[in-house]
Amino acid sequence: MNHLPLIIKREYFTKVKNKSFIVMTFLSPLIMIALIAVVAYLSQLNNEKERTISVLDETGYLKDVFIDSEHTNYTNLNGLSLEDAIVLVKEKEDYGLLYISKTNSLDDVTGHVNFYSEDSPSLSVISGLERQIEKRLKEKKLELDGVSLAQIEASQINIDIAQESFDGEKSSKIDNVVKLAFGGAAGYLLFMFIIIYGNMIMRSVIEEKTSRIIEVIISSVKPIQLMMGKIIGTSLAGITQFVIWVILGAVLMFVVSAIFGIDLAQVQSPQQEMVNQAMQASDPQVMAENLINAISNLPLANLVIAFLFFFIGGYLLYSSLYAAIGAAVDNETDTQQFMLPILMPLMLAVYVGVFTVIEDPHGTVSTVFSFIPLTSPVVMLMRIPFGVPLWQQALSLVLLLASFVFAVWFAAKIYRVGILMYGKKPTYKELFKWLKY
Amino acid sequence: MNDLLVANSVSKSFGSFKALNEVSIAVPKGSIFGLLGPNGAGKTTLIRIINQITMPDTGSVLLDGQPLKGDHVRDIGYLPEERGLYKSMKVGEQCLYLAQLKGLTKTEAKDRLKYWFDKLEIGDWWNKKIQELSKGQAQKIQFIVTVLHQPKLLIFDEPFSGFDPINANLIKDEILQLRDEGATVIFSTHRMESVEELCDHIALIHKSNKVLDGKLNDIKRQYKTNTFEVGLESLNKEKVLLEIQDKFEVLPATFKNLNDDIKLNIKINEQTSPNDLLSFLTSKSEVHHFVEVIPSASDIFIQTVNNNQ
Numbered sequence: 001m002n003h004l005p006l007i008i009k010r011e012y013f014t015k016v017k018n019k020s021f022i023v024m025t026f027l028s029p030l031i032m033i034a035l036i037a038v039v040a041y042l043s044q045l046n047n048e049k050e051r052t053i054s055v056l057d058e059t060g061y062l063k064d065v066f067i068d069s070e071h072t073n074y075t076n077l078n079g080l081s082l083e084d085a086i087v088l089v090k091e092k093e094d095y096g097l098l099y100i101s102k103t104n105s106l107d108d109v110t111g112h113v114n115f116y117s118e119d120s121p122s123l124s125v126i127s128g129l130e131r132q133i134e135k136r137l138k139e140k141k142l143e144l145d146g147v148s149l150a151q152i153e154a155s156q157i158n159i160d161i162a163q164e165s166f167d168g169e170k171s172s173k174i175d176n177v178v179k180l181a182f183g184g185a186a187g188y189l190l191f192m193f194i195i196i197y198g199n200m201i202m203r204s205v206i207e208e209k210t211s212r213i214i215e216v217i218i219s220s221v222k223p224i225q226l227m228m229g230k231i232i233g234t235s236l237a238g239i240t241q242f243v244i245w246v247i248l249g250a251v252l253m254f255v256v257s258a259i260f261g262i263d264l265a266q267v268q269s270p271q272q273e274m275v276n277q278a279m280q281a282s283d284p285q286v287m288a289e290n291l292i293n294a295i296s297n298l299p300l301a302n303l304v305i306a307f308l309f310f311f312i313g314g315y316l317l318y319s320s321l322y323a324a325i326g327a328a329v330d331n332e333t334d335t336q337q338f339m340l341p342i343l344m345p346l347m348l349a350v351y352v353g354v355f356t357v358i359e360d361p362h363g364t365v366s367t368v369f370s371f372i373p374l375t376s377p378v379v380m381l382m383r384i385p386f387g388v389p390l391w392q393q394a395l396s397l398v399l400l401l402a403s404f405v406f407a408v409w410f411a412a413k414i415y416r417v418g419i420l421m422y423g424k425k426p427t428y429k430e431l432f433k434w435l436k437y
Numbered sequence: 438m439n440d441l442l443v444a445n446s447v448s449k450s451f452g453s454f455k456a457l458n459e460v461s462i463a464v465p466k467g468s469i470f471g472l473l474g475p476n477g478a479g480k481t482t483l484i485r486i487i488n489q490i491t492m493p494d495t496g497s498v499l500l501d502g503q504p505l506k507g508d509h510v511r512d513i514g515y516l517p518e519e520r521g522l523y524k525s526m527k528v529g530e531q532c533l534y535l536a537q538l539k540g541l542t543k544t545e546a547k548d549r550l551k552y553w554f555d556k557l558e559i560g561d562w563w564n565k566k567i568q569e570l571s572k573g574q575a576q577k578i579q580f581i582v583t584v585l586h587q588p589k590l591l592i593f594d595e596p597f598s599g600f601d602p603i604n605a606n607l608i609k610d611e612i613l614q615l616r617d618e619g620a621t622v623i624f625s626t627h628r629m630e631s632v633e634e635l636c637d638h639i640a641l642i643h644k645s646n647k648v649l650d651g652k653l654n655d656i657k658r659q660y661k662t663n664t665f666e667v668g669l670e671s672l673n674k675e676k677v678l679l680e681i682q683d684k685f686e687v688l689p690a691t692f693k694n695l696n697d698d699i700k701l702n703i704k705i706n707e708q709t710s711p712n713d714l715l716s717f718l719t720s721k722s723e724v725h726h727f728v729e730v731i732p733s734a735s736d737i738f739i740q741t742v743n744n745n746q
Contacts, residue, residue, distance in 0.1 A: 003537075003538055014523070018525070207523070211521045211523055212519050212520060213522055215485075215488075215490065215517035215519055216520065216582070216583075218488075218490050219489070219515045219517075220510055220535070221510075221538055222507070416491070
């Protein structure tokens, strides 16, 4: 007899109709958006404040280096003494005073640059200033050696190595970043899902024991069907909640930015601006082009399909481990000792993904970890953007699903034996013994 | 094939503990079979094996002549001693769910539930949550769920615990009615008075072994000691007493009676018939009370368990 659909239905609807579930589903996005809106609003307040930096340059080397930008104005105080300048800056309540004292030669400037301010200045401001000064001094020095500014401009070369595989597939540096981001996002999403909904599955498995209905249920259905039904039903409830969160979040985000006129995506702090300016970031258009290129270089169809399968597979496997914990204990307080060992392989997978796969996507370590079921959902997803033969993906997926089924069977086995031992906290040794019953 | 359920030398161990040792029982069709035994004797293990919650290590169980298999859960209704329902589920939904797990369709389940809810006059509970009901009320729901799919075999483990006397009687009558309609009932309990009232057959399990089984009346016959409770009146008490003691084994008796001078338990041997005793007594005195002492289920239980210590 197949009761699976019936069990899934019950599990799903009891979860979805639960009051705290409904409250959390609709309250969480509200809280999140409210939080983001507050942060955005505050930083916008901050943005509207312009800062003024006064410059007293006694050397004259740094003429015209500092150009006003959106949030930062520079005032030239040349001709004043340092004391007067400081008094003036204090009076004007400027952000600070950049002081370059008189030196004998260009080489001595290094030790003669000071910054005076009321509070200690932010790191990004200082490093921004430093970089601008360095650049000018370098140019000056070259000029002294007889190199003209035009020559310097002309000598600036930007190399971007065009990468191409033997098959003629083109790629670029930014590809790696995109690949890393993709794998990382997949891993992070899986991590989050497991942490949020793993517990729910565990509680759901304990439910029959705390309500003492277990013997009635177990004399009607096979434990493996019950486990499977619980995992699938609870997961569906989780997905429902997640989808509602995403939709509600998007709508709320839209509404909030429409009403308050806060463009959440484009909040740029003065610090960021300073850094960008200093780094003289390469043309944003080129960047965007590269990015689009990089994304289109990814094996997209393969990625999307693999993501779906590995995400689902990985989620099911970890859920079934949570179910096994639920099956082994009588109440929630006994679950603590089992939690850490479950999350550890997942963390390991993320580390392997970040540190090994990016360096050597087809090396031994990456390959092995992309087959081990507990780590494969993250590691394989990170490897796929670098091109993985289909048979490897298929094999890894089969291993993943097989271990899921095994884990459910294992959970069901523990469950069946566990009911004969009410009120006793099991040890790992006992769990192992139960398998043999 | 008169036995609905047959267990053939079923054994089950948990680690080094032997919960059942070569236990065989045969439950006749249409009977109420009392499965008795002290706490921890192995009754629940046997019941769980019949329900396929655990598997026996050795031995086999046949239901209607067939070895137990998955589909048999439809033919069995089980009310466990450890019982409960989903607390936050509504009564009606829950009954429908559990009935469907036992193989009923939704409409079948609805019709039958309506019948039972009307019968027990609890129609207005349909939309209540289990946690809003009292323990006894929840037990009623549990009873309905157990019998709803009209199983051939009903297994009740301490069915009356948690019921007040009125509801216990109600449930007892329902059980008897189900038996009359053809169901076979296995009934596990410590309450010997309900065994006396309900059971046709009994089996007694003690320390993992079956120590007694058969028709309750046969067992009682087997356990009777040919003892008679006698109340006599005589003018010459001392003399009559001596004469009786001379001829029979006499024990003191404690039954209640109005005005008997002499109250005795008299044991006769196999060769003597009750009539012989009676005519002897009438010749000596006036007989007011003459009853054969029949062992109660409780007596048999205690005696058997003590003998097997």
